[in-house]
Amino acid sequence: MKTSVRDGQGGVQILDLKGKITIGAGDVQLRETINKLVEDGKKNILINMQDVTTIDSSGIGELVGCYTSVTNKGGKLKLLHLPPKINDVLTVTQLITVFDVYESEPEAVASFAG
Amino acid sequence: MKTSVRDGQGGVQILDLKGKITIGAGDVQLRETINKLVEDGKKNILINMQDVTTIDSSGIGELVGCYTSVTNKGGKLKLLHLPPKINDVLTVTQLITVFDVYESEPEAVASFAG
Amino acid sequence: MSSTKESSASGPVRMSLSSRFENIEMAQHLCGKLLEGHEIPDETRHWILMALREVLANAIKHGNAQDRGKRVHLEMDVTGEVLKIQVRDEGAGFDPDKVDDPLAPENKFKTSGRGIFYMKTFMDDVRFQRVEGGGMEIVLTKNLAGAKDKEEKGS
């Protein structure tokens, strides 16, 4: 997996993920990236999932773990551009309602201000 | 493998081969097609190898067998558009000199008249 | 209901892999190849490969504890349109009845515990069995004809 972080309006950190979030390949990396942002005091994080090609239960677990650690620090973690199959995978485990999911980046970024 | 036969000038039969000539998939089929042409009294056969994607030792063996049966009946079997890798495979077993190989169909067809 | 009932031309394919997560893809690749002859929707193929990933990941992680000397044994076969995937590890085995329900409120935010649930969701049947001499054998089945029908009805 490749990760890169962009600055959005209002201090929102946009994390672009690319590739696989699977066991041994991207799962730990995702957590580390989020942890670093949290340590740096970033509270509002938007994960752009558009280019995530595959996810497995470990990747889903990490997403949930990231959600928890950001929320515990008083921040918000939201998702952007969820591919249909990842949407399905979140839905069957009843996690889809946990995440705020957006289809438009400006809308997503603006939502953090609310 | 797919085979189809076209009539060329001077009664030359042009056999277009497509796909694999490998053990259990095309090797026997090649022989049967050639045998049928020979039984029908066709003496001049040009095999167009352009769309042959793979050949193995069984396919090579069948090519040699076809050469022999056509030649034994007083006919000629020649090859057209030999892909580089099949050329290599014929070369290392010193079979390349056995076959007349052409790069131009009109030239190949004309050569039977000579 | 589908009326086609071809049996796979290939016969059972067996494979064994060293306990590394990187090898999961190789097995998925082989499974994809095995399914090639069968006209199933891309979606179905995708979920089968995900279930395969989950069962192999468990065998490598929980079963063999990532010990590279231990191997994961895989057998795949399609008979009468039914895909059967059998995975065996060289670990200590476990009791599937003791596995937590990932949908229970207290487990919802856990970072693990969803693999078996996904397997069960995406396949028709998942069976667990301890094998002699330790290790776990998991058999996943999926009716490919059924998958075809469902998708057709659905869309």
Add this chain to the structure above:
Amino acid sequence: MSSTKESSASGPVRMSLSSRFENIEMAQHLCGKLLEGHEIPDETRHWILMALREVLANAIKHGNAQDRGKRVHLEMDVTGEVLKIQVRDEGAGFDPDKVDDPLAPENKFKTSGRGIFYMKTFMDDVRFQRVEGGGMEIVLTKNLAGAKDKEEKGS
């Protein structure tokens, strides 16, 4: 000479197949996947897969006499840039010294007898061994780094 000496990340991959020619492709596929991490020329990959096809075809045809109940066992591994392919059948075995030379004038027009020759041409080394309880084991090796060098020098 190449200075890279990575060992394969995957460890030995083992596979066994029912004795059908259609299965050769599945094994080739897996071998292709195994080679993916290694930067070797397309040409080299092609000839390796042809050698693999030949050794498997022999195991299925001559070894197991196309008996679908008998299996062909395949192990592939890359260690220190050396690819090793090991094929075992459940047949009666044979004496490789008694195999005819396909380049001899009296064999030139034969319709068979070139498989082993191709294996030897395309791989660095081919070894034959009878296994206990019958059957033949053939080990083919190829130095992938060497292949890279050769190609670079050649072009």
